[in-house]
Amino acid sequence: MVYNTDMNTNKQVKIKTAIIGGGASGLFLATSLCANGGKIALFERGERVCRKLSATGNGQGNITNASVKTTPYFSFSERGGLCAEQLVRRYDEQSLCGFFQSLGLLIFFDERGRGYPTGRQASALTDALRFCAQEKGVLTYTGKQITDVKKIGDIFLLTAANGERFESENVVLCTGGKAAKNFGTDGTGYTIAQKLGHTLTPLYPSLVQLKTDLERIRSLKGIRVFDAAVTAKWQGQTGEQTRTIRGDIIFTDYGVSGDAVFRLSAFIADKKDAVLSVDFLPDVAEGALVAALRQKRKAFPTQERTELLCGIVNNQIGRAIMKTADDERAAANGVKSFPLRVRGTLGFDYAQVTKGGIKMDEVDENLQSKKVKGLYFAGEILDVDGECGGFNLQWAYASARTVAAAIDGKMEKGQG
Numbered sequence: 067m068v069y070n071t072d073m074n075t076n077k078q079v080k081i082k083t084a085i086i087g088g089g090a091s092g093l094f095l096a097t098s099l100c101a102n103g104g105k106i107a108l109f110e111r112g113e114r115v116c117r118k119l120s121a122t123g124n125g126q127g128n129i130t131n132a133s134v135k136t137t138p139y140f141s142f143s144e145r146g147g148l149c150a151e152q153l154v155r156r157y158d159e160q161s162l163c164g165f166f167q168s169l170g171l172l173i174f175f176d177e178r179g180r181g182y183p184t185g186r187q188a189s190a191l192t193d194a195l196r197f198c199a200q201e202k203g204v205l206t207y208t209g210k211q212i213t214d215v216k217k218i219g220d221i222f223l224l225t226a227a228n229g230e231r232f233e234s235e236n237v238v239l240c241t242g243g244k245a246a247k248n249f250g251t252d253g254t255g256y257t258i259a260q261k262l263g264h265t266l267t268p269l270y271p272s273l274v275q276l277k278t279d280l281e282r283i284r285s286l287k288g289i290r291v292f293d294a295a296v297t298a299k300w301q302g303q304t305g306e307q308t309r310t311i312r313g314d315i316i317f318t319d320y321g322v323s324g325d326a327v328f329r330l331s332a333f334i335a336d337k338k339d340a341v342l343s344v345d346f347l348p349d350v351a352e353g354a355l356v357a358a359l360r361q362k363r364k365a366f367p368t369q370e371r372t373e374l375l376c377g378i379v380n381n382q383i384g385r386a387i388m389k390t391a392d393d394e395r396a397a398a399n400g401v402k403s404f405p406l407r408v409r410g411t412l413g414f415d416y417a418q419v420t421k422g423g424i425k426m427d428e429v430d431e432n433l434q435s436k437k438v439k440g441l442y443f444a445g446e447i448l449d450v451d452g453e454c455g456g457f458n459l460q461w462a463y464a465s466a467r468t469v470a471a472a473i474d475g476k477m478e479k480g481q482g
């Protein structure tokens with residue numbers, strides 16, 4: 067029998083499941099687990115749990131999406147994407163809505179299928195989870211960074227940065243990835259997993275701004291186009307792949323940002339050869355634009371050639387296109403397919419999500435380690451990432467629920 071000190075009562079308690087990381091998946095797990103056969107302990111290195119969750123969706127908490135069941139997940143591991151999709155289908159958006167409803171919080175879906183708490187406050191999600199964990203008697207240790215986990219016999223020994231030690235029968239690594247380190251996620255969780263024998267895929271920032279060639283956009287810094295159609299092209303395993311997203315694009319001194327770019331980055335953040343093509347007038351056919359430009363040229367024959375697109379697209383964008391366009395056809399083509407070679411991303415500090423992680427081939431269908439019995443993973447630490455729109459928090463939820471069911475199931479069968 068293993069005992070640890072409950073900091074609230076100063077009494078000795080047995081920890082059945084130690085959750086490392088008090089982010090979205092850690093709290094989903096803590097609030098889903100049954101507390102049979104020993105306490106649930108949650109270790110968070112920051113002073114508060116779920117700081118990142120409270121900042122999601124521009125502070126409004128885009129927690130899920132109406133199309134989680136039909137949208138693929140990314141993974142470098144052979145069956146990683148498939149496994150994630152199966153788990154997300156099992157614990158889908160309706161399951162998540164029901165879960166939050168049981169915590170007294172309602173979710174609504176906007177016109178793009180994005181799910182938010184009805185009060186449009188991400189902090190409400192954190193509050194509901196925190197309150198539930200407290201009600202359930204979860205031992206929550208904040209300001210406690212776990213630096214090492216060892217398995218000795220049937221027991222895990224956890225060591226904190228201040229040298230304190232804890233013992234537990236199960237350990238779940240919910241330490242997130244490497245993106246947005248200001249929220250406590252600098253990738254140190256990977257080191258714990260690696261010391262336990264796990265391996266990592268390459269890591270890339272995703273849902274992030276893109277660096278591009280700058281020559282054609284130097285004069286465009288600060289310009290935002292509200293409804294462009296941005297297409298990304300890259301070489302996939304089966305030939306050229308393309309993806310078009312409509313939304314904002316913002317020109318910056320490093321490349322491009324904005325909603326459309328952010329969403330596209332999920333597809334190309336790890337690609338070396340990606341190219342963007344921006345359509346500034348997605349609702350106007352190229353032929354119609356050529357005709358309109360010819361008519362304009364006829365009506366105003368003395369107008370400077372460089373001004374041809376003024377009044378049709380943003381003036382500075384128009385002039386940038388006209389630097390290389392000799393006639394109306396080339397001008398229209400510049401408006402409909404403005405090319406930009408991608409030269410990388412702005413990096414992990416600016417990214418919302420990590421692409422890659424602990425290899426999915428090293429965990430079973432319950433997300434239990436195939437290398438160390440009793441060790442589980444949930445959330446972004448695993449080699450699974452999703453598109454922008456609530457898919458990553460849905461993965462945090464589905465993976466945490468999977469682990470909770472496995473640990474509780476194990477206990478029900480008396481194997482725990």
Ligand SMILES: Cc1cc2nc3c(=O)[nH]c(=O)nc-3n(C[C@H](O)[C@H](O)[C@H](O)COP(=O)(O)OP(=O)(O)OC[C@H]3O[C@@H](n4cnc5c(N)ncnc54)[C@H](O)[C@@H]3O)c2cc1C
Nearest residue numbers: 087089090091111122123128212242250445446456458459
């Ligand atoms: C600004 C921003 C906005 C986002 N918006 C959305 C959105 O609207 N919708 C969406 O689906 N996704 C969004 N995401 C992504 C989403 O928040 C993450 O994918 C999700 O939080 C991952 O959950 P997680 O539990 O795996 O990790 P996290 O939520 O990152 O939590 C990991 C926790 O572990 C702690 N930790 C790390 N190492 C240790 C250690 N050694 N010991 C103790 N504690 C440790 C960290 O401090 C952190 O609190 C956003 C991300 C960011 C940065």
